[in-house]
Amino acid sequence: MRVLGVDCGSTSTGVGILESDGRGTRVLHYGAIRPGRSQPFAARLEHIHRELERLVARFHPQSIAVEQVFQAYNVKSAMQLSQVRGVVLLAAARAGLTVSEYSALTVKRSVVGTGRAEKHQVQRMVQRLLALPGVPEPTDAADALAVALCHLREETTRQRLARNV
Amino acid sequence: MRVLGVDCGSTSTGVGILESDGRGTRVLHYGAIRPGRSQPFAARLEHIHRELERLVARFHPQSIAVEQVFQAYNVKSAMQLSQVRGVVLLAAARAGLTVSEYSALTVKRSVVGTGRAEKHQVQRMVQRLLALPGVPEPTDAADALAVALCHLREETTRQRLARNV
Numbered sequence: 001m002r003v004l005g006v007d008c009g010s011t012s013t014g015v016g017i018l019e020s021d022g023r024g025t026r027v028l029h030y031g032a033i034r035p036g037r038s039q040p041f042a043a044r045l046e047h048i049h050r051e052l053e054r055l056v057a058r059f060h061p062q063s064i065a066v067e068q069v070f071q072a073y074n075v076k077s078a079m080q081l082s083q084v085r086g087v088v089l090l091a092a093a094r095a096g097l098t099v100s101e102y103s104a105l106t107v108k109r110s111v112v113g114t115g116r117a118e119k120h121q122v123q124r125m126v127q128r129l130l131a132l133p134g135v136p137e138p139t140d141a142a143d144a145l146a147v148a149l150c151h152l153r154e155e156t157t158r159q160r161l162a163r164n165v
Numbered sequence: 166m167r168v169l170g171v172d173c174g175s176t177s178t179g180v181g182i183l184e185s186d187g188r189g190t191r192v193l194h195y196g197a198i199r200p201g202r203s204q205p206f207a208a209r210l211e212h213i214h215r216e217l218e219r220l221v222a223r224f225h226p227q228s229i230a231v232e233q234v235f236q237a238y239n240v241k242s243a244m245q246l247s248q249v250r251g252v253v254l255l256a257a258a259r260a261g262l263t264v265s266e267y268s269a270l271t272v273k274r275s276v277v278g279t280g281r282a283e284k285h286q287v288q289r290m291v292q293r294l295l296a297l298p299g300v301p302e303p304t305d306a307a308d309a310l311a312v313a314l315c316h317l318r319e320e321t322t323r324q325r326l327a328r329n330v
Contacts (some may be wrong), residue, residue: 040264041254042254042255042257042264043258045251045254045258046255046258046259049255069244075240075243078240078243078247079234079244079247080247081247082243082245082246082248082250082251083247083248083250083254084251085247085248086247086248086249086250086251086252086255087251087255089206089207089210089248090207090210090211090214090251090252090255092207093205093208093210094211099205099206099207
């Protein structure tokens with residue numbers, strides 16, 4: 001099972017690709033897509049979309065996992081994030097990948113064990129769980145790995161439950 | 166000068182293509198892209214994006230004109246609209262088209278002459294100015310024609326001013 005986790009942002013979109021074979025989880029790639037701030041917004045979206053398509057072509061994930069945009073952001077940044085999210089969902093649909101969305105609460109609960117975890121605790125747990133030498137940088141990449149990890153755990157649970165029914 | 170006006174919406178995205186030769190304005194196409202509501206959201210975005218790419222390939226507009234998402238909408242619908250907007254801007258960037266954004270106020274002022282115009286007044290003026298036999302249906306198409314018309318007028322003014330400088 002391979003998943004591409006994405007942490008949407010118009011100046012930096014974090015990405016992380018994980019593979020799970022049922023026994024363990026392997027990090028295949030992580031980083032951030034950073035279109036130049038001086039570009040028009042449409043060109044930034046195009047840059048993000050093109051890089052996502054490259055990652056999908058290179059790593060062949062079966063699904064994309066994204067965090068739900070938190071509605072309590074200020075409206076302007078929620079709208080900017082949503083435009084990025086639109087092209088992320090489009091990349092998934094064009095490649096025939098499933099899209100799974102998780103709330104920030106679910107990601108924290110899944111990775112740290114509590115929905116009240118701080119951002120740096122999530123990043124530390126991502127490092128530990130994936131046996132990385134340090135906290136993944138940039139932090140957007142760590143956030144993308146967190147949502148990918150959350151997806152693998154939720155998916156494994158769903159599959160176990162389905163088998164027991 | 167050819168422009169594709171787009172009125173973003175996740176259930177219905179209005180489109181209108183106008184051509185201006187300096188003497189008059191001609192309607193080349195109008196209508197609405199309506200992805201099925203039963204589809205997952207990512208598939209709806211993909212449908213909208215694909216249809217826009219088809220229109221661009223068929224009519225070769227030089228630019229896309231969209232209305233700015235009004236920030237006072239409720240956050241949830243602003244976020245849905247913004248995701249659609251993301252794939253519209255992406256279609257523009259992929260085709261190398263310029264993107265022009267206009268506030269609802271600017272569109273009303275440009276088409277009707279006052280920013281306080283009602284929706285039905287804008288639609289009537291679109292009908293009159295484009296010499297259409299009736300108010301363009303669906304209303305999303307009329308809204309798309311309105312923003313396209315606004316763009317042609319603003320652009321003509323900009324070009325005139327540039328020549329006089």
